Amino acid sequence: MNTTDIFLGPHRDLTKDEIGALKHIRAGVALPRLTYHKLEFENLAERRLGGWKLTQAGEYRLKAGK
Numbered sequence: 120m121n122t123t124d125i126f127l128g129p130h131r132d133l134t135k136d137e138i139g140a141l142k143h144i145r146a147g148v149a150l151p152r153l154t155y156h157k158l159e160f161e162n163l164a165e166r167r168l169g170g171w172k173l174t175q176a177g178e179y180r181l182k183a184g185k
Contacts, residue, residue, distance in 0.1 A: 128163050128176040132185040137163075141181040144171050 133141075140154050144164050155171055158164035163177035173181065 128180050129161050133163075133180055137161075138181065138184065141173060141177055144173055144177070145181065 137158070140150055140158060141163060143150055144155075144158070147170065150171075155164060155166070158177070159166070162174055163180060164171050165174050
């Protein structure tokens with residue numbers, strides 16, 4: 120059986136604040152540094168050239184709304 124090791128962030132539903140922060144990152148809106156680091160720790164966002172971007176897990180969780 121084929122399985123993949125895709126990490127989709129924390130094993131819980133995201134809070135409204137976290138979902139809002141993901142939306143802000145996608146839109147390029149600045150957030151407090153602590154928020155960026157929390158999302159980075161949860162593997163939902165990462166720092167790249169030109170600023171912060173959502174990870175694959177962050178995109179998926181934002182689309183799912185949880």
